[in-house]
Each structure stands twice: as C-alpha cells, then as structure tokens.
Amino acid sequence: MWSTRMALAAAATLAIGLTAAACGDGGSGGRASGAGQGGFTVPKIPMQQSLGAGEGEVDLVAWAGYAEDGSNDPKVDWVTPFEKQTGCKVNTKVAGTSDEMVTLMKTGEYDAVSASGDASLRLIASGTVAPVNTGLVPNYADVFAGLKMKPWNSVNGVSYGIPHGRGANLLMWRSDKVKPAPDSWGAVFDANSPYKGAITAYDSPIYIADAALYLMSAKPELGIKDPYALDQKQFDAAVQLLKAQRGLIGEYWSDYTKEVQAFKSGDSVLGTTWQVIANLAEAEKAPVKVTLPKEGSTGWSDTWMVAAKAKHPNCAYKWLDWIVSPKVNAQVAEWFGEAPANAKACEETADEHFCDTFHATDENYFSKVHFWTTPIAQCLDGRTDVKCVDYSKWTQAWTTIKG
C-alpha cells in the first residue's frame, strides 16, 4: 500500500516536472541562441540623449558599502542627502557576487548596478545594460584618465558606465614571521617555501589570473600578454601552477574578516590580500606588511552601469553623477577602502593621507594592475588565431585545483 502511494506521488511529480519543462521550452526558444559561442556581438541599444525630470525613485544593485543610508553607521550616509536633493528615493539591493549582480540585473527590475570588470562585459553582451552618455554626467570630467574607456567599461569606443573606484590585490605577510620581506608573487608559488601550510589564496576562479600574471614573467616562453586571455596551453600551465600551490595553502579566503583573523592569529603568514584587509589587520595590532610585487598585480575596478530597460533612467543618471561627485566619492572610497575614481575626491577625504595610502593618483602604480575582467572565448588580448578559455571552464578548473 505504502509503496503504491509512493509510486503515485513519484508519477505526479514527474508529470509536473515535465509540464514545467515543456512550458520552459516554448518560452525561451529565441533567446538562448541569441549570442554566438565565442563572438562578441554587442546588441544595439540606444543611449540616452537628454536628461528629464526625476521619476521619484531609483532601484540599485550594489556591492555592500556602496550605497550607505546611515543604517550601518549614522555617520556614513550619502543616500539621504541624494534623496533630499533630487527627490529620487533610493532602493538598494546588495549583491554578494558578480554573478548575483548579473542575475539580478537580468530580471529587469533595477535601474543601475555597480559592476566589477568580471560582470560588466557579460551585462553588455547580453544587452542588459545600455551605453552611458557621459555628457549627461558632469562629474565624469574629473575622473582619472586611467579609468576611462577601458576594456571592462567600454566596447568599440562606446562608454558603458561611470568608473566608481579601484584597488589592487596585494601581497601581505607577517613581518615577524616572514623574512626576508618578499617582493615577488614567487613567494606564494615556491614549492620549497618554508611557510608551507601558512600561505593563503583568494577563493575564486578569478584567482587563476594571479597565477597567469606570475607566469607572464616567470615563464615568458608561454607568451601570456593578458592574464584574462589564456589559450588552452597557457591556461593549463596556470592550473598546473595552482595545483602545485594547493599543497602549500593553509586556507583559501573569500570572506575578509576570516583573513584578518587568520593573519592576526598567525594561521596565515603570507598571501594575497586587499588594502582594506591590511588596514584592519594593522588596526588589530597584527604585524603585517603589504606590497605590490614586482610582477604587478590583479585588481578590481568597478563601474556604475544603467539598465537597458531602466524604469527610472533620469534618477539613475542623477545617481551616477552623485556617486562620482568629489565629496561622495571620497566618502565611499574611505568607507570601503579603495582608491576613488574622481581626482578631486582626494581633497575631500577625512584622512588627508588616504589617497596616498590607496595610490589614487599613482597611475604608475595602477599601470601594473590588471583589473578583473570576464574571460571569454574570444581572446581579450586581440589574438584571433586561437580560442581562449571562457569563465565557465575557469570555474570547473577551480574545483579541480582545490581537489
């Protein structure tokens, strides 16, 4: 009796599932085949030509700490003044990963997004975001030249967003335990490292680019020009290096509080980090030092983009201008711990050395930084004779590396 009922339930479940599948098939017939396998065809989406009156509200997708309304810290609030000044009420949805941002933007419910380079290209290619008319954003003029019209925020000379801020992934070590002070990423890849078991690495497929960056100088014969444009041979070499590194790793980190604690206790003594983590660890009296190694580094550069189907485009543009205005950009940069995008922001920071600490004006520093960008099948470094390894393969490889 019991098993008969079970069988019935199973049959019903299957029937429901199949119906859902059939419906799904009908609905998405045209969409899935829209983009080619490796090509970068950019959907034609019109750019906004003039700015009208605000629509009364704006829906944002943002990284934590990018749209503070005083609820975390009453002193940290640049949303309320914006609402007062423009009459646009801000609704913020905080996303935890680049992929979450892409998924949220695809719902069409949001007007603007603070996309990192490993999300922006995907948003552009899928037609989710529209080109941004920089003429409608007066503060864009003061943005550092080193951030404008970059591969992660523009396509074919058309700008798709307003730069928000940038930072580099650095090499951090415990100055009391790691001697001599390292100046190369080789320190975290050295198979005979005396710090075996106390080395840490960033827990994301994008970390494969860090290995590729090291190989650019360590194995020039591979011919890597861009750590995000790897053909199969170069990719395999990077994966091989990371598999060897796996034996040295004490812990992979993705949560910054975890890394602060690990460096403080000495469970990790050497590894990749962000400036803000180093500051926090120092504040907790951990003897840590950071450097930008001689090979250069990977990093992030975030961009505010406007949705193609934005319901409140005017308020979205007002927000774009607000967030890169000198005062607000300085507040965001200090709260999050990154270099501001607006050159004038450096005069507005509470800590007068802030821009020096984060190398905001140091184009030489950032010229050594390869900002995160989505690896796609079409090589980003311009090669057309080979196919590059795309991000979904990076993710699967990352699982294999961790073993």
Add this chain to the structure above:
Amino acid sequence: MTAPALTGGEGARPAPGVRRRAAALLHRRPRLRLSLLLSAPLAWLVVVYLGALAAIFLTAFWSTDVFTGEVVRRFTLANFRTLLDEPVYRTVALRSLGVAVAVTLIDTAIGFPMALYMAKVARPRHRPYLMIAILAPLWAAYLVKAYAWRVMLQQGGLLDEALKPLGLGSPGYGLTATVLVLSYLWLPYMILPVYTGLERLPDSLLDAAGDLGARPLRTFRTVLLPLVFPSLVAGSIFTFSLSLGDYITVKIVGGSQQLLGNVVYDNIGAANNLPFAAAVATIPVVVMLGYLAAARRTGALREL
C-alpha cells in the same frame, strides 16, 4: 445568508441551497470528504516540495550558454559525463561521504552513552535540566557557533592552550576541524531520538535480563541494543544527511578543503552554472535515498 443552511428547515424555504446539497454529498461520501480536506496540503507537498526536487533533477539535464550565462533547455547528458570523467568530483564525493560517516560515528559514540545516562541512570527530576542542557546550543545561531570554533581552533587559541600540557596542539583548519565542528553541531540530533527510544524501553526488561543471569554486557548486546537500534539509525539519518549537505562549516574551519556542498555553491554563486550544480546536487540525494532505503528495513523511519 447562512441561516437557511444552518437551521435546515424542511422545505420551509424555497430552495435548500447548494451548500446543503454539498454537505449531504460530503456526508454520504467520506472518501470525497477526505480527499477535499487533504488536497490543499498535498498540493503544497507535491508542487512545492517534490516539485522542487523534480525541477532540480530536470535542470541537471540542461546546460548553460557559455557567453550569456542563460540556461539552454535542451536535453544533454554532458553534466553527468563531466561528473563521471573528472576524478576530482569522485574525490570530493568520497571525502564528503567520509566526513558524514565520521561525524555519525563520533556522534553515536558520544550521544548513546549520554542518552543512556539521561534515560536510565539520572534521577527523573534531573532529566528536564539535562534535556535543556542538550537543547541549549540549538538556541545559538549556526554561524556564531562555527565562528566560535574558528577562534578556538586558531594558533595559540583555546584548544592549543588546553592541549599543551598533553604535548598536543590544535589540529588547525582542515578536515579534522570540520569533522570536529560538525560533530558538535549535530550532536543534539543524535541524542534526542536515542533518548526517546531508551525512555520507551521498560526497565522491567533490563531487570528480567538480570534476573535470568545475564551480565550487563550481555544485557546490553541482546536486549538494549536491538531494541534501541532503530532509534540509533533515526539519529544517524539526521547527523549523516546534515553533514553530507553542509558547506558553511567547511568554509569557516575547513582550511583549503572543499566538500560536495561547496562544489554546488561555487557553481551557482561563482559560475552561474545551475544545471551543473543540479547534477552535483543529485549525488547526495541518491546517497540519502540509498541510506533511507536501508534505514527503512530496520524500522527506523517509524522512530522519526
């Protein structure tokens, strides 16, 4: 409006009404009554609960468009082929299985004596307090407990200091730490069913075994254990399935290790590859179905 149906006058009012006829029909047909009553919760169970499982299973046969990241709804076995061909997934699956088994064994070894003490040795008026002591950790959030263990396990942490006199130290972050923390987290789920099982066991049976000359060990082996075995299996279902699906503890104290849950999480969170995540998610489901089928033979499902 409702008065006619309630008073139910005999033909005094023009029409007895639909409600009255429906009530009569339901009265005559108890099966119809029952199915109507159950249809709403059953629909919920089938559509939301089993439907979600079915959706996972179906999604596992789809793929994602590499470029736009959208799900392509075309039947393919590629996900399962990758699962079988790539040795890493076998390693991760076996590691997860090992962790789940280890946690279950540790929880049985600790939980059984504790449940036995609570049910048979401790004074009845102390039992509620012991019960509260067992349940108290469940009132704290999972993350808080996991992070607390992270701090205790760190170099120079509580565990390091406590074990120093014995010449030992903290195991550091890794699989050992993961098993330790998971055993701690799921211990109440083992103690509770075993305690219930032992409490239902009449003391007279144990006395009778003693009267017939059985020594404590023999009583334990031939009387106690067979009667409590279903409860033990019931507890192990909790500890086993909870450990098999966990991915947060291993992220916090697991060092460089990953389990099945992390692979699923990475494929959803980082790669946006739902179909492959669904394919990976079928592994623990299949393992658990096998486990439940085995448990059903022992009669443990009736102890839940």
